Amino acid sequence: MNVRNKGLMLAVGLGIMLNPLNSSMISVAISRLQQVYQLNFTAVSWIILSFYIASAVAQPVMGKCSDLFGRRKIFLMGLVIVFVSSMLAPWSPSFSWLIVFRIVQSIGTSMMVAVGMAIVRMNVTEKQASALSTLAIFLSGAAAIGPFIGGVLIHWWDWQSIFFVNIPFVMASFWFAWKTIPKDEQSPSISGHMSIRQWLALIDAPGILMFTVALVTLLIGLLSVNSTGDISTWHLLTGGIGLIALVMFIRHELKAATPFIPLRTFASYPEMTWVNVQYMLVNILFYALFFGVPTYLKQVRHLNEVHTGMSMLALGLCSVIIAPIAGRWIDRSGSRPALIVSASLMTFGSILIVVMNETSPIFIIIVALALFGISNGLNAVGMQAALFKSTPKEMIGVASGIFNTSRYLGTILSSLLIGIVMGDTFNVTGFQMLGIILTVLAASLIIMSIRREAGLVSPEQVSK
Structure with missing residues (x-):
């Protein structure tokens, strides 16, 4: 990889990490925001849910815009929006205004995630799986250390600091992006003398x-x-x-003549649809554990915040460590073997949750977290590589946006699943039931991965 591509990877990595960093840092600020704004937990939890919902909507929209108006422009614009929202959010006069700035921040970070992968797809032509593994390190690493960073910042500088911390990352990403991301070619669909009605029709x-x-x-x-x-x-x-x-x-x-989401194209490339379905299931599994285990450890096993956080590190660290190994493996063997192994590891991890009880060693749940962490590292690279192999180049932007929407839908559904299974109080029986459901979902992923066609459509065939 040449110097320019390394700079491009750094620009994209620093930009896309802002989404998982901000979605995970805020989790440790909930209790503080309850005190500041005098709200109950249900009301203040919308600071998290609004971010996920806005991201789920914004990513395919920004992917569509990037296909039409240029990926470099959308990426740089996203950085500017995050800069402005991060500067204004700490001065919110009310919780409603904080939600507004949080949604704006989500849109800005979504602009970078939606087009970041597409920028790499178009400009890094060799060993793409290895390049994707580098981006996976940024994504997984930010999600893994987000709660720790947020906790330290809030402890020393209060909740406003979790917004200000974005500024140096935004500035560094903007500088590298300005220098290394190539300028976009004008889309043949765009004319310099288009009316507002024509613009609206073009973007659908x-x-x-x-x-x-x-x-x-x-x-x-x-x-x-x-x-x-x-x-x-x-x-x-x-x-x-x-x-x-x-x-x-x-x-x-x-x-529609120029559909926002080309459903007919998805029908022509069924592999692309299956990748999104699998990615949503993967994230239901991962985030059910990510959100469920900390509450289980604190409410059922009575661990303090420090020991809970140390236990959860197994999830994030294994994701970060396995990502570069996954990249090299997928470059050689394709995504299918890695996805089969990933689904198998999640099945074993889910079974460990089923056999847990009040007296089981905490080590067992750490092993389950490690298995899910390894599978997350494999999925982060394998799913994206599968998407690239099955997507026409002309719609890679919107496809990346829909792909990330699948992730957020999985995240939201995991929260719903925990609420339905657990109710108001965590207990061992509910946690075991959650494990049974996750085992069934993970086993279905094994079947889906095995039954996928051994050879995905090649990039040359897709681009025709």
């Missing part, structure tokens, strides 16, 4: 609106049911609006 504004309404209303309805524990007229109304918007969106996309 109606499709984006219907997609946003469908996703937001369905998620809010599900999350509201999970938090209140009952189904009201409001929940039914919200869910109904979401389902209607989803049907309208599908019908519109099948007829």
Whole structure:
């Protein structure tokens, strides 16, 4: 890899890490924000959920925009938006304003994640799996150390510091991106004398609106049911609006000249669809453990925050360590063997959770976390490599955005799963039931990975 590509990798890595860093740092600020704004846990938890929902919506939108207007422009614009939101959020006059700045921050970080992988796909042409493993280190490492960094910052400088810490990363990423990311070529679909109506038709504004309404209303309805524990007229109304918007969106996309999400293309490349389904399942498994184990260790096993954090390091550290090894393996053998091994490790880890009880050594759960960490490192590279192999070059931006939306949907669904299984209180029986469900999901991933075609469509075939 030449010097320019190394700079490009550093620019992209520093940019995309801001999304998992900010989504994980905030988790340790919840109790402090409750004190500052005098809110209950359900209300203050929207500081996390709003970030995930905004990311799930923004990533395919920004992927579409990058395919039309240029990936370099979207990436640099995302850095500017994160800079501004990170400077303003600490001065929020109310919790509602903090949510607004948090959503803006999510959109900015999503712009970089949506196009960062595509920038690498288009500019690093050799040993792409190894390049992806480097980016996976940024993503996994940021998620792994985010709670630790957030805890230290809040302890010494209060909650505002978790926003200010973004500034040096943004500035460094912007400098390297400006120097190393090649300028974009003008899309043949864009003319310099287009009317507003033509612009809106080109980006498929109606499709984006219907997609946003469908996703937001369905998620809010599900999350509201999970938090209140009952189904009201409001929940039914919200869910109904979401389902209607989803049907309208599908019908519109099948007829649109330049669809926001080209559903017909997805039908022509079924492997691309299966990659997204598998990635969503992978993230349900991973984040069910990521969110569930700390609460289990504190409420059931009565570990303090320090020991809980040390136990959780097994998850993040194994992800970071395995990522470069996964890159070299996938470069030689393709993604399929790595994904089979990954699903098998998650199955074994889930079985360990099933056999846990009140007297089981904590070491067992650390082993389960390590198995999930290794599988996460394999998935971070393997799933992205599978996506690149199955996606036409002309839609890599929107495909990357949808791919990351699958991740956020998995994250949100994992939270719903924990709430449904555990209820208000964590206990051993509920934790074992969660393990049974995760075992079934992991086993289904093994079957899906084995039944995938041994040879994905080559990049040369896809680009035709």
